[in-house]
Amino acid sequence: MTKNSQQARRTAIHRIVVPREENTSAFVMERAEEFNKTLPVQFRNIRYLVVALTHSSFASEHHSYTSNEKLEFVGDGIVNFIVAKLLFLEFPEANEGDLSKMRAALVKEQGMYDRALELGLDRYLLLGKGEDKLRDERKPAILADGFEALVAALYFDKGMHAAERFVSTAFHRAIADLHSGAILDHKTALQEETQRGVRLLPTYATEVAHVDDGTDLFTSRVYVGSVLYGEGRGSSKKRAEEEAARAAYEAFLAEHPHQGESVP
Numbered sequence: 001m002t003k004n005s006q007q008a009r010r011t012a013i014h015r016i017v018v019p020r021e022e023n024t025s026a027f028v029m030e031r032a033e034e035f036n037k038t039l040p041v042q043f044r045n046i047r048y049l050v051v052a053l054t055h056s057s058f059a060s061e062h063h064s065y066t067s068n069e070k071l072e073f074v075g076d077g078i079v080n081f082i083v084a085k086l087l088f089l090e091f092p093e094a095n096e097g098d099l100s101k102m103r104a105a106l107v108k109e110q111g112m113y114d115r116a117l118e119l120g121l122d123r124y125l126l127l128g129k130g131e132d133k134l135r136d137e138r139k140p141a142i143l144a145d146g147f148e149a150l151v152a153a154l155y156f157d158k159g160m161h162a163a164e165r166f167v168s169t170a171f172h173r174a175i176a177d178l179h180s181g182a183i184l185d186h187k188t189a190l191q192e193e194t195q196r197g198v199r200l201l202p203t204y205a206t207e208v209a210h211v212d213d214g215t216d217l218f219t220s221r222v223y224v225g226s227v228l229y230g231e232g233r234g235s236s237k238k239r240a241e242e243e244a245a246r247a248a249y250e251a252f253l254a255e256h257p258h259q260g261e262s263v264p
Contacts, residue, residue, distance in 0.1 A: 035124040040169040052153035057128030068149035075148030082167040105185040112144035186245035220244040
């Protein structure tokens with residue numbers, strides 16, 4: 001890389017290191033410093049972390065702050081690459097199809113959401129007033145995006161090696177669970193089993209109820225043919241359907257135990 005291209009890269013990266021010191025509240029900086037101390041790989045420049053924590057709704061209300069949306073875009077690619085590499089090294093005998101399924105299950109919204117919760121990101125993300133009222137309803141999507149932004153910010157701050165250590169630590173338990181045959185995507189696993197066992201696809205019926213605290217509670221029921229196999233609840237439709245699929249998967253295998261032997 002030439003000197004000019006290095007300078008251009010530093011300039012481009014510097015543009016995301018906003019807000020400037022004089023425009024950043026002491027409270028936000030203190031909270032970012034507090035969060036930084038809990039992370040498995042810590043930031044050198046805390047302003048990258050501030051940007052990673054700034055949701056677009058907060059940035060629209062506080063114009064001196066920069067949204068984490070561009071970081072999220074970069075982080076998506078970084079996480080996919082690192083998780084693919086980790087799985088490639090962890091499962092040397094697995095074929096491309098199995099590796100793709102494992103990666104898809106790990107980096108889907110629910111997987112990112114789980115990693116974000118384990119980090120405690122939900123306690124530090126900066127949300128605008130309107131979005132904060134919908135925090136529970138939109139929590140999985142918001143935190144999944146925030147996790148990706150966090151990874152990208154760390155990459156810009158300290159490089160790919162630091163980002164890889166961070167992602168490796170965050171996904172360590174989930175990848176280890178794959179050795180014991182853990183199912184990370186019950187909707188896909190259920191569909192594969194019902195197609196193989198009874199040549200039917202599962203169908204979902206999902207309802208939403210408004211609860212007293214102003215949030216929504218989703219209830220999903222999954223059927224195979226006309227038979228109800230599982231029910232699940234959650235703060236989002238995706239979460240409720242995944243929980244219903246988990247229950248249905250276990251119930252279906254209890255009735256068709258020989259079908260589960262070929263599930264990875």
